[in-house]
Amino acid sequence: MRHPHGTLVGRAAELDELTRAVGLAEEATGSRAPAGSAVLVAGDAGVGKTRVLDELSRRCAAAGWTTVTGHCVDLGDSAVPYLAISEVLGRLSAARPVEVEALVADHPALARLAARPSDGPALDRAELVHAVHALLEALGATQPLLLVLEDAHWADASTRELVGVLLSRGFSTAVSVVVSYRSDDLHRRHPLRPHAAAWARTPGVRRLTVEPMADAEVRELVRSLHPEPLPHAAVETIVRRAEGNAFFVEELVGAARSAATATDGLPEDLADLLLVRLESLGETARRVVRVAAVAGQEVSHELLAATTALAAADLEDALREIVERHVLVPTEHGYAFRHALLGEAVYDDLLPGERVRLHTTYAEVLQAGTVSGSAAQLALHARAAQDPVTAVRASVRAGRDALAVGGPEEAARHFETALELAADPRVQAELDDLDRSDIGGAAAKALVSAGQVGRGRQLLEDELARGAELSDVELADLLATLSYVHGMADAGDPLAPIEEALGLLERAGSTDEVRRARYLARYAKALLVHDRETEAGAAAAEALELAAAHDLHSLVADVRVTLARIDTGDDSSDAIERLEAAVEHAQRSGGLNAGLRARYVLGFFHYRRHDLESARAVWREVMTIADRRGQPWTPYAFEARLMSALSAYQQGAWDDADALLDTTTRRPPEELVGTLRAQRLAVVAARGGPDGIATVRELQAGWEADGLRVLTVAAAGIDLYGDAGDLAAAIDLHERAVSTVARLWHPLFQAQVRLGALLVGQLATAVERGGTTAEQRAQLVARAEGLVARAEEIVRGRAAADDPLGAEGQAWVMRLHAEVDRLRWRADLDPPPAEELVERWRACVAGFEAHPHVFERARSQARLAAVLQATGVTDEAAGVLASARQAAVRLGAAVLLAELDRLGARPPAETGRPTVLTPREREILALVAQGHSNGQIGRQLFISTKTVSVHVSNVLAKLGAASRTEAAAIARRRGLL
Template sequence: MLGPVQTRSVSPVFVGRTEELNSLNEALSRAAAGEPQALLLGGEAGVGKTRLVEEFATAACRQGAVVALGGCVEIGADGLPFAPFSTALRALRRALPAEFAAAASGQEEELARLLPEMGEGLPARRTGRHDEESLARLFELTARLLERVAAERTVVVALEDLHWADASTRHLLAYLFRTLRTGRLVVLATYRADDIHRRHPLRPLLAELDRLRTVRRIELGRFTRDEVSRQIAGILATEPNPGQVDDIFERSDGNAFFVEELAVCATEGCAGLTDSLRDLLLVRVEGLPESTQRVARVVAEGGSTVEYRLLAAVSGLAEDDLIEALRAAVNANILSPAPDGDGYRFRHSLVREAVADDLLPGERSRLNRRYAEALEADPTLVPADERVMRLASYWYHAHDPSKALPAVLDASVTARRRHAYAEQLRLLERAMELWDTAPEDVRAALRPVDFTEVYPPCGCDPATAPLRYLDLMAEAAVAGRLGGERERALKITKRALHLLEDDGDPLRAAWFWVQRSHLVQGLARGDGWTELATAEELVRGLPPSEVHAEVLSNFANWSMVHCPGPEAVTAAERAVEYARMVGAREIEMNACLTNAGLAVESGDVEAGLAEMFEILRQTLDDGLSTVASRVYVNLPNALEAIGRSREAIPILEEGLAYARKFRLSDKEAWIWGNLAESLYSLGRWDQAADAAVRAERVGRSARPRGFHAANRAVLALARGELSEAARHLTAARGYFGSHDRAPQHDLPLSDLAIGVAAGEGRLLDARAALERVLDTGFPPGTQRYAWPLLLTAATMEADSLGLPVAEQNRAKILDRIREAARPLATNAPVWLAHERWLRAELLRAESADTPDHWSEAVTAFEPLERPYDLARVRHRLAQALLSAPGGAEQPDRDRATELLRLAHAAADHLGARPLADAVTLLAQRARLSLTAAQSPEPDDPVRSLGLTGRERDVLRLVALGRTNRQIAEELFISPKTASVHVSNILAKLAVSGRGEAAAVAHRLGLFPQRALHAPVTE
């Protein structure tokens, strides 16, 4: 509208910053090579951050990169949720429409939280229940979107004024900096270093990002005298007087913006200039015509940028007068057109802040009222995605509670829909602040259903009852929990419960106690039991309700994890019943899942598993992603617990795809951890290690990371890496903490502690760790953790037999282990196998074991897919055979040789060095060879049939009746490879099936009876 304007205070010459610009260009080159770059650019106000970004953006565009700029928006000191990302993504969508559409395909509804226009034409958004994963889903989707858009084209995303960023923007930026791994992408964020005081919310983020090796931080310093001289020369288009340079350099102290202001003031002969920063910033504004100063004051209170039509409505000037006033402000370099051409902003935020600070209190509230009234009269004056938030800010700063309260509540709903929970909490806190000052009739007109998704029962229909202060507190508590502001949420629940002391509303109080339970667990202040027990006491005897069902469901789930037993089962069954009565489908499914898990742990395995499979089907059909993802964690975990690891693998892989689809990062981390556990059991240790690492990368909460560390410790201990095992054990303990000692985490860590201490020769420390567990006992349903722990302790006692330090209290410890094992369940094959193994180890610790005891253990493990455990008991059986009376006889030696070869092959394949070394040592002492049998002579009938060495091994196992899977396990090949070998053998023998091949082998005497049981060759 104003056409070209003069900008003489800005130097056309880019001064200095050579090193910083080189750093940015280097990052651009690395990004172009496929390595994403993350940079932070800091410096005091006016030092030249924006000019540097502009120069870099221009250079990047010349190299073919797409630059998307976004700035944090300040509206009356309130940052808009995700404002810089929304602006940058919008620019990216305009620049690369096809690439953006392809990258966002299928996720438009979720992305509409950042870009509302993407939701146009889509069905009405499903509300659903918000949970801790909601924000993570949005963050993960944004990261993957940027990676896909930047897959083929270099993209620069520059976010300015991070010091004004809202909490959601800060969290999203931190997530991007931590997780971006691919794409030709540069993410650059700028901030004012001098504004980051000790309590500034950006300060913790900067400290966190400093610890990331992938983030580079650049600090802009002030200009030297020579650079100031060159800057002035560019502004004045002539060489400045040295005295003038000295004066400006001294006054500005090298700050680029102050140099500009002083240079212009000096040439215009501004009078009355003082050393005051405020006066320096205001002196040229006060020299403008009164109408221009008036417009400047209006713009200063409107926010970072004010749209032209909104400015016209608020200023009250005729259009011609407004344009003239704007032209004068632009020519004086006070205002500048907005980048999108639809409004005006101060050329530098320091000037805006000085003008705004110069407003009188009454003047400020009056301007905010006029902004709010103009926006209410014509909502099209501002972009749709900013309207509600800006209206709330304007009415709040207009100090009109009757208008501000509904507006702030409307804004809180918008923030919740965008998963901007931190901003939702701030707005709800404002609503609570305004509550008492708002007129009664205004409060009476508000309805809970319009402003909250949390309805703690108050005995009324939320669609007709008025909104209560406690409703706001309930919504704020949930917003704080979901947004990571647990401390504030905890304080809100405390205040709410204090208000409810004389309220006589037990259901509402019970609901707040459940929230406190979640919060104290999340803050590691306790295990949450006291709070849940209080809630359960409050609802006892009350009629069924959604809150009652939720309390019972949480009670049952807590009990399943910490102390499973009859009370947990009863609570889960009642939770299911009550949830069905009141139609709370998600609570019902959660309680059903808990009940099914309890059934498996109590011994009703098949019924519990069948129920879990049915819950998975129903929750997938109903779109209950939170419950379905929990099934994907619990179901394979139950299968692993009863030794059916191979069945768990496909479910876990399916669960990973599901968790990624819905961006459930913590659930994905748990699934990766369960996958690592099952792969370890199956002897796929390298894959297990990779899965554990993936769990660490994905998980954001402490407990999944603790599970990952424990998995890594188990693997390291089995491989003889004691220092690594100890390091991971320490990390796991740190993640789980000491406030919530759940047996499913505590018992495996105690098992590891015993194993590490025993491995390091610290027998007394290991015994102390064992006694702490035995003093506490094993809760019902924890046999999956108890059997391995007792076995570790018994093995330690047997291995230390004969050591003087070990003899004291040995008998007592062995008796305690037997006593602890007596009530443990054995109704799953893997538990029964551990029971027989434990019995043999205890006898070995007393020098009373026999080959028969170990044969029982080997027989129990042979049908199970536990190659490491099988190798260990085979080693012990060989040891018993060689040590038994008559062990020197040839049949026992032959059997021991076979067992040791099998155990050594398994240990070598797994990388279990302690076991491999123990097997080797035993073979050396017994003068047994672990090498394969000699190759057959040339006239060997097997060779004459054209069979290779490997086919010879396969045929021997076929003759023994082994299946392809069993052959694969014994030869450490895949079932598919075994099938190929069998097919080749059938063709070479000219037979039609496995039975005929076995008959040929027997008829020709290809394998003598002893050879049939000999170890296979490589």
Template sequence: MRDVRGRRVLIGRAAQLDELTSALDRAAAGSAGVVLVSGDAGVGKTHLVTALTRAARDRGCAVLVGQCAELGESMPYLPLADALWTAARAASPEAAAVRAALDSRPVLGRLLPDGDGAPGTASDLGQQRLFGAVLGLLGELGRERPVLLVLEDLHWADRSTRHLLTFLSRVLQRERVCLIGTYRTDDLHRRHPLRPVVAELLRLPNVTAVEVVPFGPGETAEYLAALADGAAPVTAEVVERVHHRSEGNAFYAAELYSAESTGEQLPAGLADLLLSRVERLSEDAQRVVRAAAVAGRRVDDELVRRVSGLDEAAAGEALREVVSHQVLVPAGAGYTFRHALLREAVYADLLPGERTRLHADFARLLAGGPDGTPDRRRGSAAELAAHSLAAHDLPAAFAASVRAGREAERLGAPAEAFEHFDRALELWDAVPGPEAVAGTDRMELSLSTVRASGRAGDIRRAVSRLRRLLDLADPADLRLGSRLREHLASYLSDLDEDDEALAVARASVEMLPPGPPDEVRAGALATYARQLLYKDPGKLLPGLAEDAVVEARAAGAGDAEASLLVTLGLYRESRETDHAVADVFARARDLAAEDDNQPVALRAAFHYARTKFDRGDLAGATLAADEGVRHALDNGLEWSTFGTVLRSLQYLIRYTTGDWDEAARLADGFGIRVVRPPEARVSAYALFLEVARGEPTVDERLRWIAPLWREDGFLTYVARGLAAEQALWRGDAAAALDHVGAVLNVLYPNETGIIRIAATGLWAHADLAARARAAGDGDAVRAAAKAGDDLLARARLAATTTWGGHPRAWLGLEGHAWLARAEAERRRLAGEHDPGAWRRSAEMFTYGGDGFVYEVARSRHRLAEALIETGDREEAAAQWRAAAGIAERLGAAPLLAALRDLGARARLDTGRPAAGPRGGPEPGAPAGPFAALTVREREVLALVAEGRNNREIAAALFISPKTASVHVSNILAKLNVSSRTQAAAAAHREGL
């Protein structure tokens, strides 16, 4: 909870507040209880308890709050005295009762500042007598109203207070008292006196524990937005940075966010708070902590012992003390700082010379190892590079950076490889003989950096680097120029910059005249062929690609051959229905993997899985996608172009087959807090499930994605297409059409994705036309029909035409199903209730077994609606039950709500009686005039209250306008009112 300009905001603590409120409710009912609230300093314990005290006061409880102080044993019973003193002088209903209870118990009065005993004499009181007085006071107050007693910061509690806490926890039974105690877990070192007390109390049946955990990323974002209070939007980058550094600690997050505007790395107040924990340690322990801060977040105890200069026994004792006070915590074979900011604070407090010396000591030990041999542990090169650079040993930092980059490449960590190679490039001119040390020239190291960036998913940075390298390259070096352009064209293609990609790829080929088989030329031809897939006015592709395959094979360029096979497979697939194309993609995948070109292998793996999916082999697609994702993860390519699309396809297959629990599990790894386009693309796929289930996370996810969809056409297609569906489930057809229009503006006319988007737009126009038709607005009906015709024409074009205007010979089964859906929606838009169109839609979505389970149910919903309109109620009920069964199993809440509404309006819901005996009201219906209304009349009255006219009521309830008019007349008579307005007012009063 935080007070923000007068508003009280409680974030991310609903479950904990519920537990505390439940304990208070039990106490109010005569079952006393104790709750111990724990959490790190600054995590939000006080805000949580403050929310409880406010709620307790609103309920009329007596609230007593006392706080311990860091005074040791010098002030016995300090929190009790604080609670009684404050309550007795507060302007609250219970103040007089507290004063009276104190007056009748002089032993408690002696604790107060104006009592007859000095503060130091409180410990001389007979403990049993005082404890009995406290129990009596609480019981007396509890007879008037429930009592909430809060004792804060028990980690600072004196011995007497700990004994009182134990006593009350054991003896409070039927008193109407709820006792809340808070303490810091990070202060409870191994020998802390409160530690055994907590362990003992938690064994008691009436004592429960509530842990206040750090914020998750979304909660940090909400918290920072509350702090900003509309003054300025909190960007995704700021949230990412603050959450990462604060690790979800509310106080740390607030301090770091406040420092964002000043550029201060670590606010002085926060640094002082963190350092105060270190200053309590012995000198040897502080030496260990300083060495550990230089070591980094992960601490090797042997290295820290050597750098600290302590002998083995002293270092061991110091480490034991540091761990006991939870400054460092064990992690695997070493230690980590309990909080990263603690390490930052200690590191920043070091003197410059001290910091350099410690880094140099670590670098010396890593370079020679503890026994004089080089340290070859995983990650040691990266550590050596960092320590050498901080110690200003540039040659050592350069060599270690190159080695660390290559190690990261081998381990499938492209983002880390980029950082290490980039650091080496920065140091290139500052070290002697860099080529000999690196074992390569500057341009090749730069290309390694570019490839690492691309594999990590940062395509735009790779493009930017390649443009600069082209400016720096020797124009006479044609092979280098061709390689740079080939890489640039490939990355431009990933960014959908197709025109430039084609031109650059053509230039890459033209720089190398035909000659003996050559790997560089084979690679250039493979990339050029890939671009010709999208624009090939000269119809060069098939001949060029087939000749290039021969050339690549002769040159031993397996990766280029694999890329060409994928391109030829896609070309073939667009022009014929050959099912063997999957074998071509499988062969290309294996060939690229053998040649260790993992990006090409992933491209082939994606199309292999996608081909099976398109042809309805959902089981085969599942296995293929799973294998492709494993390959991407094993090679650290999950954020590369085809790593992300494989992860998305893996999820989409589960969504399609109705395995929504597994789809939800996969989506848990997608994340909502996205700051890069690859992250946003994967995150957007989670919207399929969230929109279909009506989950509240949809709006939050869209907020994070929205700033990025402007620069990514595919992201716009997925995210805004699903945002349109969300708007339609909410009844906002206008908002849905805004999203549909935005998507259509970024898609090429022949992209098959247009078919689904057109079907969604037709859904919106059909809804608008139905409303306009019921209202008698012919102009609106005609406008919707015109827009619908345009959408259907675009869907048909995309279904029949491929790149370059060629007839499309093959369209995936899902594409045919969406086209059938679009055709059915166009008939609904025209007011035609065509069961045949909707039956075809349902049948087309039923492929590969149960098919696209959710879309089958959605089609059956409309089929049931059409069957009702044409009078076939028996089949309508069967289709309705089948759709409702699927929706209920999937947890598709919006669809299920629509089906239940249809079932109620058309009387298909046989699980609910249509009326009471002899057509009267259902059991439990309202008394008075409303009791005379039948179920159908109450349904009509509810629509009257919404302002519907007779025609609109008839359309909603599948009855004729004349029947609706009769119902309205009957309602007016039974309610003894003279107008629809009066009937509507009566309905609102009744809550209909």
């Protein structure tokens, strides 16, 4: 904490660590020039983070650095995207105007961010991130730059994402980024919590926790703040009550001074303490403080003047008194409370009527336009002023503003606020010109764009429940949007609501061709879900004609994608050209969803043709474009992520799949986390992750509504349970998964062939291990025969529907038959001839080559090799085993390696046993090879030294090394580094 004469009390260790972290210490000694760095500063509210960062900024400025601070502000539900970044841009423009002006000219996104327009095209998020990064990088090249972002716990979603990108990219020039946040605010559901955890794990990012002050430091701070000696008992009371929190210390000491009483006589509650502090101010000053508290953490001089209505001289006198008493501090744009908790306490102390009156004044000033302010600010004040009509209109504008700068989450909150307020019939009566169904549709679409499809669906269902209040056209619009939500993420049947919407439109006698065009486009897509391609083509053709007639370019592009999808159903040679043409048209139209959908469908077509590399390339474009537009979790981008991860898994690029499915570096909406974790289980099961079974059990909670999650959890779970020897659990999981998906989708859904093949494989392996009775083996064979019968029924049904299984489906059918024969062979129950068994497995290996699947091909090879060994074809068996082992080692598939070991397929003695290291073990091994100690590794990876020690011991054991040096040598020899 700062001494009145400028000396910081305590915090020497934190400051030393910070100066080293940002490169200031090295620059001062001349050992090196400062390089790009990043530090996270965490601590409880009031513990002293801001004071430490102020001192760091002062030291950097004294050393010739450019220092700039941006503040995240608590606007509640009225978050303004990139507010802190806008502040930084303004401060940099003032500090280095010539350079910044040139860089803004090169990066127009910076100019739009500074202007914050409410209309015009939405900011391209990738362009904005690139522009901010380029700005900082360029400024750091000519003069060291310290960027401090304070109070990230109040950051909006867009700012959190931007900070994450800046930290992960880093800087090649002398740019140091310090981000602070309240650790005690990060409750389990706080939006910053997963981001902070991910930031802390980013390579090169350090984390500093500002702990409570020691008692001795508190006493020193008391003495510095209260030069006149306080009684010992009073000092000790402050030490006890402050609990090391510097802000509490300052307020307790300040209250003791202003009240001229012993601290024992003060209320223990901090709010009461702040009231004592305010009593030392004059009446006019107290009034100004109360008005400032209603504005929030910071208020401009102009807005404060307008809301207090004081004469200029009176306001200046009051502000001088307030600043001298350390209640408010001057800022570049006005005044801010010296500590956020102080402003909150003052606000909470206002009388209810007083609070409403002041919010009313703010709303009137902002509405009059005499002082600049955002629609979000107006919405906040109007709502608190009990003016719901103004709040609704402002919230709708704030929602549009948020969408304009790529903030769908913020937009959704504003729209939902408007709907909540407009639900009051008295409010509705004054909003005749406001289309509630339009707001509901906008809110639902914003939620979908933010990846919160379930919440969007619930919102629409709530709006539809108003039924009698809606006109036919309003009801139709909501139903059409519901169809859109259902179709975007397999959230329900999209056909019924759009059919009802078209019927309502006809009943209403509507001649609105634009609305009909949009409905027909949605109708065509819904028909495709039910494989009614002829009807879909007719609806799409009419929609295209109407859309073209009314110059609805984005809709034209979307309908062209639908028509291209219908045309590519036969896998004809010119299908790719038609889809690429649809992509190009969608790109020209500028419609985000049309463009994402066109690319997603193109990627899926490549996947269906087994060109996984091309599919992944297209899906990467989908994710990149969605990310640029601030919608990384919109359904097409999310589905592209899932399919890209699946393709990477099948190709054997498991680290790529892991990165795509990681839920820690970029936290997705909660409703998507389970699906991502479920798909990641495939890698966990193959690599033998220790927490796999626990994750399977956890993900079964609430899986009844998500068929995809059921399938992915069951596929991995069957292997995990089977490999652990719990055959009963594997069988139970299979049965529950099949019955659940059959209810959700169709009794003869194709994926149950794969689940059946995996289960029979585990049955055969269980018999192979021994310990089963003749009766048990007969029961297992009977179960397998039932699965084969169901698979054959599925194949016949698909053939009858002129929709035969593709190469992947055929591969799993072959695998099922091969596993059943292996089971019979191991159980010695009507075993097939050896030649037939060999051919079964050869066909299975070929099947997973036709639709490339590296792991399943290698697993099939292992079982083919077992049969070849048993039939005496040892030369071929050796070659097959070598191929399977090579794949298993590269993948780190520990379970498959164990199976190969049982076949006697160990590597040559001079090479040693193939080493299967987890990703964390590889990371630690690399640091061991660089000579780092366990403590150094722990600090770099943000794990305990004890955990590092355990990992190092495991690595030494796996490598057969007696020392860290030997482990590093073996790792280099085996190509593990």
